[in-house]
Each structure stands twice: as structure tokens, then as C-alpha cells.
Amino acid sequence: MSPVMAPASDHAPLVVSYDPEAFEVPTGREEEWRFTPLARLGGLHEHPQASAVPKVSVSSLDGVTVSDVPLTELQGDASAAPIDRISAIAWSGAESVTLVAIAPETTVDEPVEISIDTPAGVSFAQLRIEVGAFSHVSVAIRFTGEGVFAGGIQVHAADQSKATIATVVDQDASAVNVSRLHVRLGRDAVVKSSIITLGADLVRMNASVEYTAPGGDVELLGLFFADGGQHHEHRVFVDHSQPHGRSSVIYKGALEGEGTHTVWIGDVLVRADAIGIDTYEVNRNLVLSDGARADSVPNLELETGEVVGAGHASATGRFDDEQMFYLRARGIDEDLARVLVVRGFFADILGRTGIPGLADSVMRTIDARLGVTDLVADVLGVDDEVDS
Amino acid sequence: MSTLEIVDLHASVETDTGEQPILRGVDLTISQGQTHAVMGPNGSGKSTLAYVIAGHPKYQVTQGSITLDGADVLEMSVDERARAGLFLAMQYPVEIPGVSVSNFLRTSATAVRGEAPKLRLWLKEMKEAMAALSIDPSFAERSVNEGFSGGEKKRHEILQLELLKPKIAILDETDSGLDVDALRVVSEGVNRYRESGQTGTLLITHYTRILRYIHPDFVHVFVDGRIVESGGPELATTLEDEGYEKFIAAVRASVAS
Numbered sequence: 001m002s003p004v005m006a007p008a009s010d011h012a013p014l015v016v017s018y019d020p021e022a023f024e025v026p027t028g029r030e031e032e033w034r035f036t037p038l039a040r041l042g043g044l045h046e047h048p049q050a051s052a053v054p055k056v057s058v059s060s061l062d063g064v065t066v067s068d069v070p071l072t073e074l075q076g077d078a079s080a081a082p083i084d085r086i087s088a089i090a091w092s093g094a095e096s097v098t099l100v101a102i103a104p105e106t107t108v109d110e111p112v113e114i115s116i117d118t119p120a121g122v123s124f125a126q127l128r129i130e131v132g133a134f135s136h137v138s139v140a141i142r143f144t145g146e147g148v149f150a151g152g153i154q155v156h157a158a159d160q161s162k163a164t165i166a167t168v169v170d171q172d173a174s175a176v177n178v179s180r181l182h183v184r185l186g187r188d189a190v191v192k193s194s195i196i197t198l199g200a201d202l203v204r205m206n207a208s209v210e211y212t213a214p215g216g217d218v219e220l221l222g223l224f225f226a227d228g229g230q231h232h233e234h235r236v237f238v239d240h241s242q243p244h245g246r247s248s249v250i251y252k253g254a255l256e257g258e259g260t261h262t263v264w265i266g267d268v269l270v271r272a273d274a275i276g277i278d279t280y281e282v283n284r285n286l287v288l289s290d291g292a293r294a295d296s297v298p299n300l301e302l303e304t305g306e307v308v309g310a311g312h313a314s315a316t317g318r319f320d321d322e323q324m325f326y327l328r329a330r331g332i333d334e335d336l337a338r339v340l341v342v343r344g345f346f347a348d349i350l351g352r353t354g355i356p357g358l359a360d361s362v363m364r365t366i367d368a369r370l371g372v373t374d375l376v377a378d379v380l381g382v383d384d385e386v387d388s
Numbered sequence: 389m390s391t392l393e394i395v396d397l398h399a400s401v402e403t404d405t406g407e408q409p410i411l412r413g414v415d416l417t418i419s420q421g422q423t424h425a426v427m428g429p430n431g432s433g434k435s436t437l438a439y440v441i442a443g444h445p446k447y448q449v450t451q452g453s454i455t456l457d458g459a460d461v462l463e464m465s466v467d468e469r470a471r472a473g474l475f476l477a478m479q480y481p482v483e484i485p486g487v488s489v490s491n492f493l494r495t496s497a498t499a500v501r502g503e504a505p506k507l508r509l510w511l512k513e514m515k516e517a518m519a520a521l522s523i524d525p526s527f528a529e530r531s532v533n534e535g536f537s538g539g540e541k542k543r544h545e546i547l548q549l550e551l552l553k554p555k556i557a558i559l560d561e562t563d564s565g566l567d568v569d570a571l572r573v574v575s576e577g578v579n580r581y582r583e584s585g586q587t588g589t590l591l592i593t594h595y596t597r598i599l600r601y602i603h604p605d606f607v608h609v610f611v612d613g614r615i616v617e618s619g620g621p622e623l624a625t626t627l628e629d630e631g632y633e634k635f636i637a638a639v640r641a642s643v644a645s
Contacts, residue, residue: 330496
């Protein structure tokens with residue numbers, strides 16, 4: 001039934017290739033694709049020709065070098081290697097790789113802002129962020145536009161570097177985004193990645209983590225808000241192959257509206273050599289209305305028992321009528337009460353992204369979609385009006 | 389002067405076995421400045437009365453009316469009722485994870501008052517109200533009701549009472565689960581607000597204990613979905629000495645006959 005599914009003992013994909021034709025077009029029955037509405041992928045599987053060029057811009061900051069690198073130069077680097085047809089198309093269809101490099105022992109104070117605007121049509125882009133050893137940087141990536149997009153973002157965090165990455169998908173209602181974020185950690189590197197999915201008709205966002213040396217520490221945060229029939233699919237694969245690593249995965253989603261569908265698949269593999277690791281993954285979903293569906297599948301596979309901690313959890317709950325009654329009994333109208341509950345639900349994620357101003361802009365977008373444009377008290381606890 | 393008038397109120401709840409009547413003809417008029425205690429045994433429907441006044445969607449009103457200064461309360465949504473001046477201090481306050489007490493209170497005060505209170509004045513007002521109820525300032529940053537002890541939940545309800553300044557306050561078993569010290573603090577808060585003369589108070593309770601701290605003007609005995617006897621404070625003393633048995637027996641006798 002699932003011909004391309006990897007055997008249970010090894011999560012490595014059966015086919016790794018830069019050639020799209022090395023991969024079959026999925027039928028939808030494969031384990032990897034069974035949740036995805038293939039007809040809404042904008043022809044990404046069938047018509048692998050770029051008809052547009054995404055506008056990629058990177059803010060100019062001291063200590064950050066931006067360059068375009070030919071694909072061939074980075075091909076052969078296993079961490080970029082496509083694992084399915086669309087990621088292969090997104091590689092071969094991109095004109096080049098936008099390389100954002102932070103030199104070793106550099107601290108970049110301001111966040112690097114990267115915008116990827118996807119115009120009408122089909123477009124591809126590849127981005128690589130290389131964080132030098134002992135460097136500190138934060139990067140905010142924002143997807144906008146109306147097009148069908150597939151791409152890859154690779155984050156290479158060298159030894160003892162610290163990278164804070166936030167990826168916001170805020171495309172128009174017609175857009176498609178199938179992307180893969182791959183994080184590679186050197187010795188004692190610390191990476192925090194937040195993926196925030198708000199827009200587009202269909203989003204399929206894979207995040208994978210690779211440890212090349214002991215002591216890597218990754219925190220994957222995810223937030224998605226889906227309504228009006230959107231499909232938001234998030235897949236996580238953390239591959240603990242090295243000792244003394246740490247991974248913490250927290251994704252939270254809120255969804256409402258007929259036909260709205262969210263999917264979260266969280267795979268954590270702890271290989272036999274990865275002794276002394278500590279991993280925890282959790283997905284929580286808040287279903288705000290009838291007709292919306294959340295699928296949530298955590299998988300934790302341990303090949304060694306010598307771990308500090310290993311756990312996973314998943315919970316999908318309905319919007320609580322009693323919470324609504326309590327808030328409304330205090331004079332707060334229905335729309336604002338829903339905003340408060342959703343803001344409260346997301347508060348822990350948004351409080352931890354590490355990107356200044358991000359929480360506020362994300363919540364304002366969600367507020368507006370819940371019908372509230374003017375919120376008096378900021379429930380995230382940012383009392384910016386206090387000047388005493 | 390504000391008046392809440394309840395006339396021949398019938399209400400029921402939908403159950404697996406069909407519609408179950410709970411309130412069976414409640415008549416009660418509460419005016420500003422008055423305190424009414426409604427006392428009854430478990431399952432008599434006295435808490436349902438509180439929830440029906442506040443507009444909980446679980447209950448359907450099948451007959452009768454509730455008006456506040458002539459305005460039809462039953463036509464109002466839950467939040468409209470609160471903005472019109474009704475307040476329900478709940479027996480089981482609900483947890484709202486991630487929403488801080490401070491922001492909840494300010495959002496609520498803004499909704500009820502119709503405009504956002506000036507921040508500095510608001511912070512002062514909130515701090516003073518919290519201090520009066522012996523609530524630690526750190527409380528403001530905690531999530532609403534999350535991890536609160538029973539006493540903290542009830543003090544938080546009375547804090548809202550004092551900040552929202554309703555015309556009619558309904559206290560649903562505010563005394564339940566409180567030790568004597570907490571009961572005293574909570575009662576003092578209620579009395580402070582009562583003394584302002586702005587409110588009519590409906591105190592719903594199973595026990596007479598809270599009536600030693602909050603003195604009612606009127607006491608009503610609630611059995612089987614309606615008021616079966618009304619009197620002054622002395623009726624509470626009778627209940628304390630004799631319990632509800634006499635009244636329950638009388639209702640059973642009338643049903644049997």
C-alpha cells in the first residue's frame with residue numbers, strides 16, 4: 001500500500017536524488033501523501049516548469065554576506081539532497097541558491113530579514129543560511145504573494161553557534177507553499193526554529209534536523225492558524241544520530257471552518273549511538289468550529305535506552321463553551337472572547353520565538369481573521385503603554 | 389434605582405432522556421441596596437437560577453420573564469447582560485490558559501464600562517482592589533484561574549465584582565470550599581461593594597455560615613425549582629436550627645396531594 005515508505009528501523013528515504021524523474025508521482029495512497037489533497041498542489045507534481053521567479057530579498061547587515069551560488073556548487077552536499085519529487089523539482093527548478101553567510105565568531109545584533117515573494121505562476125527558490133562557529137544570529141523569513149511555490153531552506157549551524165530562525169508563511173488565499181527546512185547542527189550548536197503558518201490555500205512544510213556532532217540543541221516551535229478550508233500540513237523529522245543532543249518540538253494549531261484541515265506528523269528517531277539525548281515533542285490543536293479537522297501523529301522511535309529523556313504527546317481539543325461563557329459573562333463579546341482564548345492558547349509559543357515584534361504581528365493577523373481589529377489590552381502581556 | 393424582576397420563571401435543560409424542567413415558576417424582585425439570600429438543598433435548582441439569569445446556553449427558558457429596569461434580559465446575549473449591569477460570581481470559575489489576570493480584567497472592565505480605563509488610573513485601581521482582598525500582586529501575571537486554589541478563585545471573582553461594579557450581583561455559592569479566613573476576606577469584599585449602595589445582591593448558598601458575614605435583608609427557601617418560603621433574616625436562623633427537611637416534606641406533600 002505504501003511503496004515508498006521507509007522500513008520502521010530506518011527513517012532514511014529510499015530514494016535520494018536531484019533528478020525529479022527519479023521519483024514517481026504520488027497517487028495519494030502513500031503514507032507520506034495520504035493526508036495531502038494532491039489536486040490542490042497547483043500542478044507541482046505534474047508540471048515541473050517554473051513560470052515565475054520569486055523575489056528574494058535579504059536585509060543588509062554588518063557581518064552578513066549574501067551571494068548567489070550555482071546549484072552545482074552545493075549539489076552533492078547530502079543535507080540539501082531532495083527526498084521527494086517536489087523537493088527535487090524545487091532544487092532543479094531554482095536558478096541558484098541564495099547563500100546567507102555569517103562569518104565565524106560574529107554576533108549580529110539585529111535580525112536578518114529575508115522576504116520571499118511568490119508571484120502568480122509556479123516558482124522555486126533555494127536558501128541556505130550558514131552560521132559560522134561561535135556566531136550568534138537571528139533570521140526572520142517571510143513568505144508572501146499569490147503563487148505556487150516550492151523551495152528549500154537549509155540552516156547550517158557550525159560548532160557552538162546559536163541561530164534563531166522564524167519562518168512565517170503569510171501568502172494570499174490562492175497560494176501554495178511546499179517547502180522543506182533542514183537544520184544541520186555542529187558540536188554544541190543551538191538552533192531555535194519557529195514555523196508560523198497563517199496564509200496560503202495549501203501549505204506543506206517539512207522540518208528536518210540533522211546532528212553532525214555531539215551536543216547539538218534544537219528547539220522547533222510551530223504555530224498554525226487555518227480557516228476557510230485551508231490545508232496546513234507540518235511534518236517534523238528529528239534524527240538523533242549523535243550523543244548528548246537535545247530536541248524540543250512544540251507545534252500548536254488552531255483551526256476553524258468547513259473543510260479546513262491541519263496535519264502534524266512528528267517523527268523523532270534516536271539511533272543506537274545517540275546516547276544521553278533528551279527529546280520531547282508535542283502537538284496541541286484547538287478546533288474552533290464544526291467542519292474543521294486536525295490530524296496529529298507523533299512517532300518516537302528509540303534504538304537506545306540510554307537517554308536522559310524521551311517523550312511525546314498530542315492532544316486535540318474543542319473550543320471550550322465554558323471558557324466562552326465565563327468571558328462573555330464579563331461583558332466581553334463573542335469575537336473578542338475567541339481572540340482571547342486563541343491568544344492564550346498561542347501565548348507560550350509566541351513568547352519564545354526570540355524574534356522581537358513577531359508575536360505582535362502574528363497575533364494581529366490572527367485577531368483580524370477572528371473578526372477583531374482593535375484589541376485594548378494586550379493579552380500577551382506586553383504592556384507597551386506603561387511609561388511610568 | 390435599579391431593579392431586577394423575575395416573574396414566573398420556568399427553565400429546563402436538555403438531557404439524554406428529553407427536556408428536564410428545573411425552574412418551576414420563580415418570582416423574585418431585587419432592588420439596588422437590597423441583599424437577598426436564596427437558600428436550598430442540593431439539586432433544588434438554585435444555581436440554575438443564577439446561570440439562567442446570566443444566560444448560560446445550557447438552559448432554555450420555557451416561560452416567564454426577567455427584566456432589568458424594564459429591559460428584557462432574556463432577549464440579551466450573555467455579554468449584553470454583563471454590560472447591562474448583571475454580574476455572576478461563579479461557583480466554579482473557568483481556567484483560561486495563557487490569558488493573564490491583568491489583561492482579562494482590563495479587557496472586561498473596558499467592555500463593561502464602554503471605554504478603556506486610562507492605564508495609569510487602571511493599574512492603581514487594580515492594585516488597590518487586589519490589596520483589599522489580600523491578593524498578592526504577582527497574581528496579575530498568572531493565567532486566569534489556572535492553578536488557583538479554591539480561595540484564590542473566589543477572591544478573583546470578588547475582585548471582578550469590585551472592579552466591574554454591577555447593578556445586580558449574583559453570588560453563586562461563593563462560600564463553598566472556603567476556610568474561615570478566606571470566607572471572611574471574601575465577605576468583606578462583598579460588604580465593601582454592598583456598602584457603596586450601588587448594587588442589589590442575590591446570594592445563593594446551601595449553608596447559613598456566610599450569612600454571619602454578609603447579612604441579608606431577605607431570605608428565600610428554594611426547593612424543587614421555586615421559592616417556597618420567604619422571610620427576613622430570622623428565616624436563616626430557622627434553617628440553621630431545623631434544616632431543609634420541613635420544606636422538602638411540604639413540597640412532597642403538595643405534589644402527592
